[in-house]
Amino acid sequence: MKTILILGAGMGGIVTARELSKHSGNEEDINLVKILVFEKKESSLLSSSLPWVMVGQRKKSEITKPAKNIEASGLQVIRGDIESIDAKNISVSVKGQQYQGDYMVVSLGVEQADIYNLDQFGHNFFSLKGAENFYSELKSFEEGEIAILVSSLPFKSPAAPYEAAMLIEDFVRKNNLNNTNVSLFTPEAGPMEFAGAEASLELRKLLEKKGIKYYPHHELISASDNKLEFSNGKNYSYNLLAYTPKHQLPEVIRKSEMAGNSNWINVDNQTLESKFENVYAIGDITHLKTEVGTILPKIGVFAKQQGKVVAHNISRKIAHQEPNKTFVPEGKYFIESGEGKASESGGNFSAAEDSEIMMKDPGQWSHFSKWWDEKFWFFKNF
Numbered sequence: 121m122k123t124i125l126i127l128g129a130g131m132g133g134i135v136t137a138r139e140l141s142k143h144s145g146n147e148e149d150i151n152l153v154k155i156l157v158f159e160k161k162e163s164s165l166l167s168s169s170l171p172w173v174m175v176g177q178r179k180k181s182e183i184t185k186p187a188k189n190i191e192a193s194g195l196q197v198i199r200g201d202i203e204s205i206d207a208k209n210i211s212v213s214v215k216g217q218q219y220q221g222d223y224m225v226v227s228l229g230v231e232q233a234d235i236y237n238l239d240q241f242g243h244n245f246f247s248l249k250g251a252e253n254f255y256s257e258l259k260s261f262e263e264g265e266i267a268i269l270v271s272s273l274p275f276k277s278p279a280a281p282y283e284a285a286m287l288i289e290d291f292v293r294k295n296n297l298n299n300t301n302v303s304l305f306t307p308e309a310g311p312m313e314f315a316g317a318e319a320s321l322e323l324r325k326l327l328e329k330k331g332i333k334y335y336p337h338h339e340l341i342s343a344s345d346n347k348l349e350f351s352n353g354k355n356y357s358y359n360l361l362a363y364t365p366k367h368q369l370p371e372v373i374r375k376s377e378m379a380g381n382s383n384w385i386n387v388d389n390q391t392l393e394s395k396f397e398n399v400y401a402i403g404d405i406t407h408l409k410t411e412v413g414t415i416l417p418k419i420g421v422f423a424k425q426q427g428k429v430v431a432h433n434i435s436r437k438i439a440h441q442e443p444n445k446t447f448v449p450e451g452k453y454f455i456e457s458g459e460g461k462a463s464e465s466g467g468n469f470s471a472a473e474d475s476e477i478m479m480k481d482p483g484q485w486s487h488f489s490k491w492w493d494e495k496f497w498f499f500k501n502f
């Protein structure tokens with residue numbers, strides 16, 4: 121029986137594992153393949169719901185589920201920190217025990233790190249604790265400056281800070297927090313640059329319409345409990361701060377042979393196979409370039425699609441058939457904009473420079489679609 125090791129029960133890992141279980145011929149009592157999913161955390165978090173947590177629209181229990189709940193026929197979750205990975209021999213070690221496989225899919229996401237001691241001054245809203253703590257302060261906030269900060273590049277979900285800013289602005293207005301400003305500071309030249317000029321401009325216009333102060337080309341060089349200082353010589357005061365952390369390759373990959381010259385794992389753009397045969401990497405941990413040379417954003421939409429491609433091709437390999445699916449960076453996602461509305465953004469990301477990515481005006485239907493994606497994720501997988 122073939123064994124597939126799946127590293128990480130986040131978005132990419134879960135889709136890969138569940139698809140493999142469904143299409144491998146496994147049934148209740150008949151297991152043709154063994155799928156082992158390795159996860160360090162007890163519960164799996166749906167990160168795309170974190171901006172809702174920041175404004176009190178979601179609680180932990182609504183956006184986390186026990187990782188064990190993804191188990192299905194022939195699919196087992198092994199809890200624990202992966203200590204080492206031997207890609208050449210397709211094996212990993214967890215709690216001192218070695219696991220050997222025939223195929224491996226690495227979906228460990230990004231490792232978050234703190235810079236400029238930001239964790240002392242504000243809230244990392246790319247974590248559940250940070251998003252919850254931000255809301256604890258926001259609920260009793262009376263007036264002043266609220267800052268959203270992109271602390272460094274690259275960061276996953278490039279629309280998330282913009283979404284957070286718009287939801288916070290909505291909260292501020294609804295709660296009559298007079299004399300309060302919402303500002304967004306980022307080293308980027310504009311929002312969602314990967315999506316091309318048109319979509320970027322649309323999002324920028326939306327921010328302006330809502331009165332959110334936008335500061336592109338602002339690269340942080342120091343922080344204190346009430347001030348942010350940037351490399352362009354400017355500095356700003358704040359009373360409440362939410363920030364994105366530094367994103368880096370997980371340590372276990374840094375010390376393995378899988379780390380690529382891009383600082384992430386390099387894989388084939390279409391098959392997601394790494395330089396090691398039968399070892400794949402998907403999701404945020406990869407570094408993929410489009411045909412026009414832009415770097416693909418680290419978003420869950422792609423992690424899920426890549427998981428499906430890899431699961432399909434591994435199933436075919438196991439059945440002695442040629443792998444016949446490739447990853448096409450096409451998809452859409454929803455950006456919450458407050459007032460119970462969201463904007464749909466998407467298209468073919470390979471042709472971003474030709475303005476293939478569209479951003480629609482905010483509407484209730486897109487908000488409903490985002491709500492549905494959240495509910496369906498847990499219903500389908502847990």
Ligand SMILES: Cc1cc2nc3c(=O)[nH]c(=O)nc-3n(C[C@H](O)[C@H](O)[C@H](O)COP(=O)(O)OP(=O)(O)OC[C@H]3O[C@@H](n4cnc5c(N)ncnc54)[C@H](O)[C@@H]3O)c2cc1C
Nearest residue numbers: 128130131132160167168202228229277403404419420421
């Ligand atoms: C605030 C926010 C909003 C977002 N909004 C959207 C959105 O609207 N749409 C969208 O498409 N994407 C969105 N994303 C991005 C999306 O969440 C990620 O792109 C997606 O989760 C990537 O999936 P992944 O499998 O690569 O990594 P992850 O989902 O991060 O999973 C990695 C898993 O590996 C585990 N792990 C790591 N190291 C180890 C180890 N050593 N041992 C064992 N386990 C380990 C982790 O615990 C984790 O469960 C958002 C992200 C954030 C933070």
